[in-house]
Amino acid sequence: MAPCEPVDERVTASGDADAPSDRELIAAINAGDASAFEVLYLRYRDWVVSLAFRFTRDNDAALDVLQETFLYVLRKFPSFRLTANFKTFLYPAVRNLSIAARRKAERYQASEEALKRLENTPGPTGTEPSGDLEIVLAELPEEHREVVLLRFVEGLSLAEIADAMEIPLGTVKSRLHNALQTLRRDERTREYFEQ
């Protein structure tokens, strides 16, 4: 099985290997360059809003989370230091803001169990999973699904996922292992594991 491709923050974002790196952009923003912030924003906007939608299952809530996330980022300047992958930095912010938005929208729900059931059901906005893979993914526990998507769609390493989700590395491995086992054993997605 092929390992996941490492993320190249320049090429992935703009298709241009000469584009400034995230650290270069952040240095420019710390110096007051608003155009550098625009580049950084456009580089990660779609990722943030997609991630927010994955958590909130609501278009408007996802857009609110997008704005709140980048306002949160903006407040870090002019003394922001990026010590890891920028997605690793953004992920917990998006997740926490999305959870807050979701709880606010569902504040009449009485129990955590009801919320978890809501998390695992497709949203009402016409984005129900259509293919078998999407259906099986939607049936996974949210924390397992997130690890799979962060690993194989976002291309984060296991250590970066641990940082982003603020959980131990062993927990990341355990969740990924369990998710892949579920996909392997499900007859709807078994074909992806056959040689």
Next chain:
Amino acid sequence: MQMPDHNHDEEALEASPRLIAALKRSSRASLFVPPTVDDAILHAARRHLAPQPKPGFKWLLFIRWGFAVAALAFVLAIAPKFLRRTGPPAPPDFVREDLNHDGQVDVLDAFALARELKSKVHPDLQLDINGDGVVDERDVATLAARAVSLGKGGRS
């Protein structure tokens, strides 16, 4: 006891290229972000990142305060002159012998001095009309004599 097979564990955490491609396709659907959202965020960024004015010496503020202090000093310097001119009229000066302050030195002032001698053990030395250092009946007599001499037309 079987030793853990790390290679097997690593393999169990990998996915086939086919699965990865399918996962990426299933996650490709992106949400439309209205331009107004972009504009709001970028506008906030420009405002937040705009250079702050340097706290240099504020000449205009210095000039204003300097003018205010100079104006106050001028007012304080000339105010007494205006106060003297425009203040209430000073009480008129009376001669020492005009004890009842009626503007005349007459026998009534002698009577007033006599009453003062009777009422006080140590009358005011201002009432020493004859200048002998003592206030007594001789001052009353001197005052009476002076009052008579002024009574022909004299006023205090």
